[in-house]
Amino acid sequence: MSMHILNCFTCNARWPLKLKTGTVCTLVETNQGLVLVDTGLGLDDYAHPPGMVNLFRVIFSVPFERREAAANQVKSLGFRPEDVRHIVLTHMHFDHCGGLPDFPRARVHVHRREHEAFTGRMRRWTDLAYLRRHIAHKPEWVLYDTTGEKWYDFDAIHLPFEPEMWLVPLHGHTWGHCGVAVKQGDGWYFNAADAGAVYNDSAPAWLIRLVLGPHDGRLRQFMKAHPEVRMVTSHMELDWFEKEGSK
Numbered sequence: 001m002s003m004h005i006l007n008c009f010t011c012n013a014r015w016p017l018k019l020k021t022g023t024v025c026t027l028v029e030t031n032q033g034l035v036l037v038d039t040g041l042g043l044d045d046y047a048h049p050p051g052m053v054n055l056f057r058v059i060f061s062v063p064f065e066r067r068e069a070a071a072n073q074v075k076s077l078g079f080r081p082e083d084v085r086h087i088v089l090t091h092m093h094f095d096h097c098g099g100l101p102d103f104p105r106a107r108v109h110v111h112r113r114e115h116e117a118f119t120g121r122m123r124r125w126t127d128l129a130y131l132r133r134h135i136a137h138k139p140e141w142v143l144y145d146t147t148g149e150k151w152y153d154f155d156a157i158h159l160p161f162e163p164e165m166w167l168v169p170l171h172g173h174t175w176g177h178c179g180v181a182v183k184q185g186d187g188w189y190f191n192a193a194d195a196g197a198v199y200n201d202s203a204p205a206w207l208i209r210l211v212l213g214p215h216d217g218r219l220r221q222f223m224k225a226h227p228e229v230r231m232v233t234s235h236m237e238l239d240w241f242e243k244e245g246s247k
């Protein structure tokens, strides 16, 4: 079974660092059909960009190319959007779940704390990146709680797919943010999403902690100790997608 790493939303930072980055979405062929981990923006976000997306386009340099929408990339790979039976979300910021309406029949798997934060009242400014319209089609939810199971020494939640997949709670960037690990051969692919900036050695630690939460140091140590784990974060540099993303 294979896996496809897609860049579903290019957003280039202008400050404090100039970085050309995409947004990692992962399409995994499983025993239960296609599983998409994060979606990037959706087709309607391109057609009718919400205010928050427009604000984001002012802050970041965003080419805003509709072909980057996951639904379009799934088609380019020769699948139909309805072949995507399940969507696993690391968290529900608009750049990670905006494509939900393009897969209306997919079951959506997410940590319960994240779903509650998204549907509850706003508690801090970053919650502005939760856009209710992304779930207006009322998807079928599969909500998970942390149970004490482990993936390596991380708390983890076993997902019901083959190849083996784990939801790895790394709360902080958002209330219920998680990484996602997928078994690959003798090792693992691990998307730590927005919990760390493990390939970025120029961002100051205080900024990483402020924006991404408390896990960056632990993730860096883990990556060093476990070469069999191919770790990525959500916003990898564009060069990486070209060189590594297709492997």
Ligand SMILES: [Zn+2]
Pocket: 091, 093, 096, 173, 194
């Ligand atoms: Zn985020």
